């Protein structure tokens with residue numbers, strides 16, 4: 333049943349397929365995104381924080397500027413892209429995946445294949461991230477067309493200096509429609525998930541928190557997470573676990589003397605749980621690949637990287653169970669907005685070099701820090 337509002341906008345919960353039980357995601361209908369009233373804006377903001385991922389259909393004609401303005405509704409005083417200028421660093425693992433739109437630098441182009449002209453970018457080649465470039469163990473070449481992985485579970489955030497963006501928007505401009513793939517976790521559990529090639533996977537970090545034991549909830553509420561300085565350069569030699577949820581510990585992260593200068597005041601130490609500004613719910617919100625140390629309630633610090641990662645993995649892994657994943661099966665014109673402080677997301681799928689796929693992505697470094705738990 334659509335949820336009635338005082339504007340023409342209606343909210344429709346995403347119904348999971350049989351066997352699936354994720355409890356978030358909604359489609360928003362009836363919104364004119366170029367001409368939103370104050371009431372519309374309030375309805376959309378509430379819908380986002382109540383459903384974490386919201387989808388608007390048929391938005392192919394929305395300009396990059398309108399996408400920027402829509403994304404900024406959630407944080408009106410923010411103006412700069414979520415990674416700032418840090419992507420300029422050629423050694424960042426994010427560098428190859430994103431191309432900045434010259435006339436709207438908060439909006440990035442991502443996708444796959446050769447593109448002659450798009451938003452003022454000429455003769456670009458986009459490359460869909462393939463797990464082969466990031467995972468420690470990979471799917472064999474012969475299985476690769478029919479099988480895939482979660483590439484990297486993450487939050488969109490620089491995690492150094494800048495505050496994590498509140499919301500990210502993704503517009504599917506061009507989507508090659510091909511067959512389904514089997515997403516394999518390959519972690520010994522036998523977990524797998526059938527999804528449409530190139531789906532973006534989301535999990536709720538509120539569910540991730542709710543699944544914890546009372547003891548772990550308390551630990552999560554009272555522990556702070558320290559992120560590595562320049563995390564995407566720091567982690568560049570390291571490789572991921574097979575389900576994309578954190579890195580394998582081989583002691584090969586770059587030492588400080590091989591990183592750009594570190595300003596200690598810019599290192600991020602964030603709560604392990606982030607509070608939803610509308611519902612007050614707590615999300616277990618950790619970027620698993622970027623963590624470096626944990627600061628406990630008793631004043632002690634865990635800085636052994638392998639131990640830190642084991643703890644974080646134990647807390648997060650139940651939350652990415654196949655039935656809890658909302659895999660957005662993109663259609664051209666889909667505009668998704670997601671609560672970047674309440675979900676983790678991952679690229680999935682693999683494309684042939686000539687398969688053209690174009691998305692526009694936008695987020696802004698937030699104007700304020702995350703809200704932690706009360707206690």
Ligand SMILES: [Fe+2]
Nearest residue numbers: 486487488677
């Ligand atoms: Fe992302």
